[in-house]
Amino acid sequence: MKKEVLALSVLALLLVGCNGSTEVKETAHMHTKAEHDKHWDYGKNNGPAHWEEFSQTCATGIHQSPVNIIPGKTINMDHNYDLSMHEDVTGLAKILDNGHSIKVTPQHGGTIDLHGETFTLLQFHFHGKSEHTIDGKRYDMVVHMVHQNPITKQFAVVAVFFEEGEANSILDTVIDNVGKTVTLDPQNLLPKDNSHYYHYVGSLTTPPCSENVQWYLLKAPKTASAVQIEHFRKFYVDNERPVQELHDRVVEVN
Numbered sequence: 001m002k003k004e005v006l007a008l009s010v011l012a013l014l015l016v017g018c019n020g021s022t023e024v025k026e027t028a029h030m031h032t033k034a035e036h037d038k039h040w041d042y043g044k045n046n047g048p049a050h051w052e053e054f055s056q057t058c059a060t061g062i063h064q065s066p067v068n069i070i071p072g073k074t075i076n077m078d079h080n081y082d083l084s085m086h087e088d089v090t091g092l093a094k095i096l097d098n099g100h101s102i103k104v105t106p107q108h109g110g111t112i113d114l115h116g117e118t119f120t121l122l123q124f125h126f127h128g129k130s131e132h133t134i135d136g137k138r139y140d141m142v143v144h145m146v147h148q149n150p151i152t153k154q155f156a157v158v159a160v161f162f163e164e165g166e167a168n169s170i171l172d173t174v175i176d177n178v179g180k181t182v183t184l185d186p187q188n189l190l191p192k193d194n195s196h197y198y199h200y201v202g203s204l205t206t207p208p209c210s211e212n213v214q215w216y217l218l219k220a221p222k223t224a225s226a227v228q229i230e231h232f233r234k235f236y237v238d239n240e241r242p243v244q245e246l247h248d249r250v251v252e253v254n
């Protein structure tokens, strides 16, 4: 696959050369077009080890996500970054299978506050196993609630782990209505205890792997029934990026 991209790039350069009007901008544009013709996934040829072909940051970034959290190596939370959640907004949401996950986009998302800033819930999506691990433990599923500060465009993601147990009402709504718009309340994804979590600064876990993402991993997991987990995994089971090096980062705990 890498060879094909290279071949296309060379072709692009040749075409630009033949035109005579050699502008860097044109080459860059054609290069981008060639890259857009293929899609990242979790497989052998376009999976995580090849994501640099979609975004350099995936390979060169040193503050990437997910990571393995070692509870014994955490430090106490900087309370300026304490998480305050306001997700209790019942409303319409579009449920989509986007080829990487099942993604739910509310028309009007709730908000979270941290460091005196407000971030709005853009979408939430699920992974067939958790991406972050705690002391090497991978949870049965995870939901990533992706928030964005509308002014700075910075992201903040709240992760809620699922382990097998009682059925979760919102999961059925999501799985049974892929491709439709339904009414739901994202608050139902949250455990009762939202005040204990791990926090660190990482990245999006999919291309473009953009960094400076505030991550909050809630300690208390939610439950999903064995049937629900199995049902979700009919869509996606291996849509998790391998854990990345922590490098110079520290993980905070509350």
Ligand SMILES: [Zn+2]
Residues within 6 Å of the ligand: 125, 126, 127, 144, 205
């Ligand atoms: Zn995710």
